[in-house]
Amino acid sequence: MRSSDVLTADVAVVGAGPAGLAAAGEAAAAGLDVVVVDAGARPGGQYWRHGPGAEGPAPGTHGRGTFSTLRAGLGRHGVRLVCGHQVWQAGRHDDGFVLRLRPVHDFPHDDAVERVSARRLIVCTGGYDRQLPVPGWDLPGVMAAGGAQALLKEYGTVPGQRVVVAGTGPFLVAVAAGLAEAGARVVAVCEANAPVRGWLRRPLAALGEPAKAVEAVRYAAALARHRVPYRTRTAVTRVHGDDSVRAVDLTALDHDGRPREATRTTVPADLVALGWGFTPSLDLLLTLGAATRLDGDGSLVVRVDDGQRTTVPGLYAAGETTGIAGATQAVREGLLSGLAVTADLGRAGRTGDGVDAGPSRSRRAARLRSGVRRGRRFAEALHAACPVPAGWTAWLAGDTVVCRCEEVPFAAVCHAVRELGAEDPRTVKMLARPGMGMCQGRVCGFATALITRHLTGHPSTAEALSAFGKRPLAAPVTLAELAASDDRTAPRTAPWS
Amino acid sequence: MPHEPDDRTDAEVCRVHFGGRTLTAQPGLSVAAALVREGITSWRSTRRAGGPRGLFCGIGVCYDCLITVDGHPDQRACLVAVRDGMRLEDGRCPEDDRGTGPDDGVRPDAAVGSRETGHGGGSGDAVK
Numbered sequence A: 001m002r003s004s005d006v007l008t009a010d011v012a013v014v015g016a017g018p019a020g021l022a023a024a025g026e027a028a029a030a031g032l033d034v035v036v037v038d039a040g041a042r043p044g045g046q047y048w049r050h051g052p053g054a055e056g057p058a059p060g061t062h063g064r065g066t067f068s069t070l071r072a073g074l075g076r077h078g079v080r081l082v083c084g085h086q087v088w089q090a091g092r093h094d095d096g097f098v099l100r101l102r103p104v105h106d107f108p109h110d111d112a113v114e115r116v117s118a119r120r121l122i123v124c125t126g127g128y129d130r131q132l133p134v135p136g137w138d139l140p141g142v143m144a145a146g147g148a149q150a151l152l153k154e155y156g157t158v159p160g161q162r163v164v165v166a167g168t169g170p171f172l173v174a175v176a177a178g179l180a181e182a183g184a185r186v187v188a189v190c191e192a193n194a195p196v197r198g199w200l201r202r203p204l205a206a207l208g209e210p211a212k213a214v215e216a217v218r219y220a221a222a223l224a225r226h227r228v229p230y231r232t233r234t235a236v237t238r239v240h241g242d243d244s245v246r247a248v249d250l251t252a253l254d255h256d257g258r259p260r261e262a263t264r265t266t267v268p269a270d271l272v273a274l275g276w277g278f279t280p281s282l283d284l285l286l287t288l289g290a291a292t293r294l295d296g297d298g299s300l301v302v303r304v305d306d307g308q309r310t311t312v313p314g315l316y317a318a319g320e321t322t323g324i325a326g327a328t329q330a331v332r333e334g335l336l337s338g339l340a341v342t343a344d345l346g347r348a349g350r351t352g353d354g355v356d357a358g359p360s361r362s363r364r365a366a367r368l369r370s371g372v373r374r375g376r377r378f379a380e381a382l383h384a385a386c387p388v389p390a391g392w393t394a395w396l397a398g399d400t401v402v403c404r405c406e407e408v409p410f411a412a413v414c415h416a417v418r419e420l421g422a423e424d425p426r427t428v429k430m431l432a433r434p435g436m437g438m439c440q441g442r443v444c445g446f447a448t449a450l451i452t453r454h455l456t457g458h459p460s461t462a463e464a465l466s467a468f469g470k471r472p473l474a475a476p477v478t479l480a481e482l483a484a485s486d487d488r489t490a491p492r493t494a495p496w497s
Numbered sequence B: 001m002p003h004e005p006d007d008r009t010d011a012e013v014c015r016v017h018f019g020g021r022t023l024t025a026q027p028g029l030s031v032a033a034a035l036v037r038e039g040i041t042s043w044r045s046t047r048r049a050g051g052p053r054g055l056f057c058g059i060g061v062c063y064d065c066l067i068t069v070d071g072h073p074d075q076r077a078c079l080v081a082v083r084d085g086m087r088l089e090d091g092r093c094p095e096d097d098r099g100t101g102p103d104d105g106v107r108p109d110a111a112v113g114s115r116e117t118g119h120g121g122g123s124g125d126a127v128k
């Protein structure tokens, strides 16, 4: 590794998904010098994930043309793209921000970049599948729904033959359709909520997102073609197997979301794809002190103004970090953040291209802002239609692993609350250790908060979630890397204090 | 652009060594994809219960898929691409009960190849 490979730029963008690509393209088109960092091997993020050697997402992927346009724009405007690097720390200094990077693996890397220093920072780190524990979910063959889809999109690999997809939300339908089209036998899609089928068709268009409706209808048609049973108000309540998944229990849920034991059936399966919505990746934003709020789906998200500015001067956020709302919304927000950063740095906008001068730029911003409001309404309707079932903890057993890293069972969390008096997720974490492992609570944080709420009766506040979610280091690093921090780039609070 | 991803590799297929077997994989596949395609769904066991683990989140977030690659422990199989001649060893850890550790994400020192213990099962507790 060449040590101290430092890049400087006007604008640094973290995340090369729909939001980050749009943000970078917009800022670079205005003549700003932009660096984009992404942990993935290729740009595209979750939505436009594609395989080695492919130019972009597969034909038929929604918004594929948008990806190609954005991708080409980056090249044209000289955006520097640093792939395969994870930002593990973000700090502020007098004239901006410093990001500390490491390759996603530990072996020698020819083009390793260690730092990016920039006057403005746009965080577009997206999110990851949200999970609820279920007995047996730590067996190989149980995957995050998005993860199963990612393996398919990027490597054409389906990690099983008989698949059950379960959780809530329209994303399950997309995942199931993809797996079925790829040849897997999808034996059931279990949607924990009731009304999804109805709103999949009509109200989406009514909410002003016709493209979403078209996409949904296409997935629904794929499920019909492959005769995939779609079961509403049903959940996977147990996963059976010794060394890997052999079967799952499917149980209907009552109106409180509690399993109705009498309805339980066991079906053979070797892949279970679980997803309960998404959790935004806020690590960098929280470390930098951006203010947050609780979104309609119960996730902590960052607050932004109508130019995607966070409460920290010079720091912007776009895409899933401001609320889970899908790829179209992520692009709109990314473009808006690019426009805002351009205006804030006193650039004229796309005049160099002859594409877009001042007045039309403000018209575009206005159009994007109204699109973002529409997207927000759509997302709110979706969150309202797909809540986590209130009674879900009824399917937990005492020995069900809540924290996969530290192997903390449900019983230990109960003990922390009932016997040791923990009243909030942070204290539960201190006493029972969920969230103390390698993933730093990314996987179990949401469930731990819900379980704590269930046991104590106190709802989780944004403060409590934020305390649980605060990760001074966004990725595990070595002491050597930490030691290489110097005062100028260290975050204002030392991570180990 | 010096840091553009480069998917090209000289080998048409990569030979990858795992658990006494030699697997072939297309260049560009992740280690996890290469293993899963061979029907291998777990490659480490957990520190406490010794349970088998493989892929879970698939996108680098959960650290369930840890594997030792060419002597480097705790690499995420879902993020690392295969290379010809790569040696994979499972992250099975010996009796290694180091008890509690930090939640600050600091890994044991010596990232590059000099850690002796074969520990690989979730180093959240492997302390500074």
Ligand SMILES: Cc1cc2nc3c(=O)[nH]c(=O)nc-3n(C[C@H](O)[C@H](O)[C@H](O)COP(=O)(O)OP(=O)(O)OC[C@H]3O[C@@H](n4cnc5c(N)ncnc54)[C@H](O)[C@@H]3O)c2cc1C
Residues within 6 Å of the ligand: A014, A015, A016, A017, A018, A019, A020, A037, A038, A039, A040, A044, A045, A046, A047, A048, A085, A086, A087, A088, A124, A125, A126, A127, A128, A129, A145, A146, A147, A149, A150, A174, A278, A281, A318, A319, A320, A321, A325, A326, A327, A328, A330, A474, B059
């Ligand atoms: C696994 C998965 C699959 C999904 N598939 C679909 C789908 O098929 N259809 C759909 O409508 N929605 C899908 N979603 C929802 C999806 O997140 C959004 O629709 C859309 O991709 C959001 O765009 P974004 O730009 O906000 O974030 P993302 O697309 O998630 O992009 C964020 C990018 O930031 C990078 N990143 C994050 N943290 C760091 C860091 N610290 N350092 C460096 N890089 C970092 C990530 O590698 C990622 O590429 C999926 C989500 C997940 C988690």
Ligand code: FES
Residues within 6 Å of the ligand: B054, B055, B056, B057, B058, B059, B060, B061, B062, B063, B064, B065, B066, B076, B077, B078, B079
């Ligand atoms: S499967 Fe989660 S980090 Fe690799």
